[in-house]
Amino acid sequence: MPTPYDAMWEKLNLDLDAHAGLLSVLGKFYGDIYLTQQGRLKGMEYLDFVLSEVHGLRIQELQEAKAQGKKVIGTFCVFVPEELVLAADGIQVGLCAGAEAGKGEAEKILPRNTCALIKSFVGFKLSRLCPYIESSDLIVGETTCDGKKKAYEIFSDYAPVYVMEIPQMKNACDRDLWKAELLRFKEKIEEITGNAITAPKLREAIRKVNDRRRVLQRLNRLRANVPTPISGRDVLLINQISFYDDPDRFTAKIGELCDELESRIKAGEGIVPKQTPRLMLSGCPMAVPNWKLPYVIESSGAVIVGEESCIGTRNIRDLVSERAETLEEMLDAIADRYLRIDCACFTPNTERLDHISEMAKELNVDGVIHFALSFCQPYTMEAFKVEKILKEAGVPMLSIETDYSMEDVEQLKTRVEAFVEMVRK
């Protein structure tokens, strides 16, 4: 069926037939997982709309911005400081990495023992299915894990790639390295956009990104209510869309949704009955449209009340200090904020364990489901430590390792249902 975006997609060199197939599957999948939910918030209509137009209207906006000389920077990681991109009048977007599209192509240039997220972004590119990758003037990678670090080397044969080095410890020399990397990135962004990053511009960008973090923090505080007023699936979707949508629009819309949540809480209404087992997800990021496990969990009689993940609390926990006045002070504030990230790339990474314990307590969870993509060594290995500290805190944990295929859904369902029964009070 022709769409108003066909010409745009063709210009972006997408594989039109395969792309139409992808959108159709995605639409069906979204309908089954999202639109069948009962008692959904009115504010979610906005998210439904954004998702339905994620390869359409949003891409058109990017193209219009590009026509006006703006540059699009694509990333896969919460370490890439959007503040610098925005301050140079650029647009930062997340890239497609949550579906099996192009897996066969990806496995021709990557080992099969590579995590699904990496195979996905490479597959999306090789199969010409991601309009975000095709719209990006620069793709910014990082050295957070061996898989991505080495995959970017291969990926750079197919797209313009720039790699930021992320330190692996948090000593003084790591702070120095990270600051140097920030400055190198700033120069690169200034070069690509042709715009100098000034103090007023950076101050504005810091505020803008902080505002988005603040509204998501508000959302997280509200959902912590018993009974929780919103499904975990919906909050995951909101977090996912935070990487794609225009920051100001997104912040405003989520603010309205939070108002609605407050009314619901005042009315004593929940999305599920009060006694529903409350679970927290912890582990690898779930990129759009990787909704498999949340769907399995929430159709097994439990509700998800927290996502300890990059597409979740890791990306919104810390703000950049707004007290900085000079450009140099702002850059230092950015360096400090990003180095507080508790990614499994750090050793040791006890901050993450502390955060998980705190979240489990604050959210009143009955259990934690640890999610790791198969072959993701940092998170599969940390799962052993997470299980240990949760055990000490008396919180049951289920460790899941999976990928993007649908083959294990029934098996996951059996395991999750047994876990939910076990944690039910």
Next chain:
Amino acid sequence: MPTPYDAMWEKLNLDLDAHAGLLSVLGKFYGDIYLTQQGRLKGMEYLDFVLSEVHGLRIQELQEAKAQGKKVIGTFCVFVPEELVLAADGIQVGLCAGAEAGKGEAEKILPRNTCALIKSFVGFKLSRLCPYIESSDLIVGETTCDGKKKAYEIFSDYAPVYVMEIPQMKNACDRDLWKAELLRFKEKIEEITGNAITAPKLREAIRKVNDRRRVLQRLNRLRANVPTPISGRDVLLINQISFYDDPDRFTAKIGELCDELESRIKAGEGIVPKQTPRLMLSGCPMAVPNWKLPYVIESSGAVIVGEESCIGTRNIRDLVSERAETLEEMLDAIADRYLRIDCACFTPNTERLDHISEMAKELNVDGVIHFALSFCQPYTMEAFKVEKILKEAGVPMLSIETDYSMEDVEQLKTRVEAFVEMVRK
């Protein structure tokens, strides 16, 4: 059967029965793979002896040194600067990581999708089978790969672990970080040994380690002869033992072996006929007693003439400059030398590709066998780049992914034999 070392092993808290079983299997394996070789060099008797006493006499030497107040530093990586350990009157040794011993125990605290080397060192510890680990006053890990980086966090519950951060790029800020890490390591070693590292001591240590590198470089030059005068298995063993034996003794003995090689070359003698296909190994390190693939290759009608690996040329290619005079200059020379290492932990890592091309040419190889441990992401991913540059150079490559089990020997043999037939001129 009682041995003169039983009391020592018991004191080291080894599992005596399991350890006796391990030594017995190792002896049989060594006999089959090494002692059956025809026309072996007389100088290899020394290596046979060292290997036969690797858990006996050498451990006894370590215990005697410890009784005199010396400290033993155990490592798994060529990034740990032995010069600093020796300059503080310490002894640096490699640790057991080349056999499946303790795999079941290791998999209780590590994901099954972890490379065999990591599961091995954890398994050796949990099963109380490695007298080197038990003799170590400190185990020095590093951040070269996700698997080891995160495994050391877990391992530190069982042994005294110190982790060095290895940068992931080679820019100025990386050199600064690495120098800072060297200084932190120097302080740690001084603290553990109680000895200050002085300029004269460090000069002597630099010379000692360089001498060992020089004699191994000489060995590599000699074996490049056509026909090659020594088997690849034997050179691998020499490289393996270089991580365990006393450096001065080792250097002297390998010098004698090189003299013997020179005589053999003068006499026009080779370990195999001149027309035997010459192969190079490239990829992951082969820790003692991981001789599976070399044995398969050399019993398939080919001979190995080079090991592009940490237990191979990576550890001996570069010397530390001996022109430095002050302590500070020597530390800089050490920092520079170690940062030249072409480990797959770096991005990009084009130096390794250049080295592989050069080696293939200099050694007159007919083909390259790339060896990666299953789940070793850095090397499995680089294998794709290695294959590409070798293809451009007209050198055939076979990519092997395996572990320490013997289950795939027949399958490997089939693939290797086909490859050898293909490259035979």
